[in-house]
């Protein structure tokens with residue numbers, strides 16, 4: 001069985017962050033490991049407040065996992081402040097997991113910031129260069145490239161520009177588009193399109209967390225980057241289609257726990 005580590009903030013309403021990551025990783029037949037970066041009081045209606053976990057405790061969590069259990073892939077989500085980013089980057093450089101998928105979480109669905117403004121540059125300089133794959137949504141990509149993105153051509157250009165910042169590959173997610181939900185992957189050589197219909201739904205809380213965790217799990221399972229992204233997008237699309245009506249705001253997607261059956265623990 002493959003072990004996938006989520007490094008993320010919490011969501012007590014279970015739709016985003018560490019909870020979404022764990023559900024997704026388990027649904028992909030992998031074993032979910034956790035490191036918490038911030039304790040967030042949020043629900044389907046928005047973020048109320050949060051407290052960052054001290055960097056020494058983040059380091060201790062990561063040491064506890066890496067010294068004990070082989071990690072086949074890592075997914076990094078909410079990193080909040082420069083000190084959090086620096087400690088995670090140092091531990092990734094120390095333990096060198098085979099795959100590191102970075103979701104550069106900046107703003108929650110309700111508009112609340114989850115990344116301090118002064119952390120944007122640190123994320124770009126210290127976390128992007130170690131990433132196997134960076135998965136910004138359109139607003140996050142706009143912050144990174146400092147220009148507006150509206151067309152698919154803009155997305156392609158942005159993906160190439162972000163790859164030039166040091167990520168091996170970049171997936172710009174199209175969930176914020178209105179005409180469709182096409183995602184574009186730049187793999188360091190060429191762009192691949194992952195077309196998708198935009199579904200009008202309130203069950204889209206944590207789609208980004210689930211997508212990046214699904215890609216990390218698929219890479220750990222041995223899929224190629226393009227296959228890992230294709231399967232992950234299908235997983236999230238189906239999750240939105242079958243979203244349970246939970247909460248009064250933007251609810252979670254459905255997770256398919258019967259997708260992969262583990263027949264042995266090798």
Ligand SMILES: Nc1ncnc2c1ncn2[C@@H]1O[C@H](COP(=O)(O)OP(=O)(O)OP(=O)(O)O)[C@@H](O)[C@H]1O
Pocket residue numbers: 016107108109136137138173174175176181182183196197198199200201204205206207208209210211233236237240
């Ligand atoms: N309404 C939608 N219809 C179809 N696909 C969607 C929709 N919303 C998001 N997706 C898909 O879900 C994945 C995540 O994309 P999105 O742009 O929503 O990420 P995000 O903004 O980081 O998510 P989060 O809500 O967790 O912050 C992508 O594959 C995207 O195409």
Ligand SMILES: Cc1ncc(CO)c(N)n1
Pocket residue numbers: 008009010011016017018040042077078105107108109114205206207208209
């Ligand atoms: C902890 C956390 N990470 C990411 C997001 C973005 O969906 C969120 N709302 N909360």
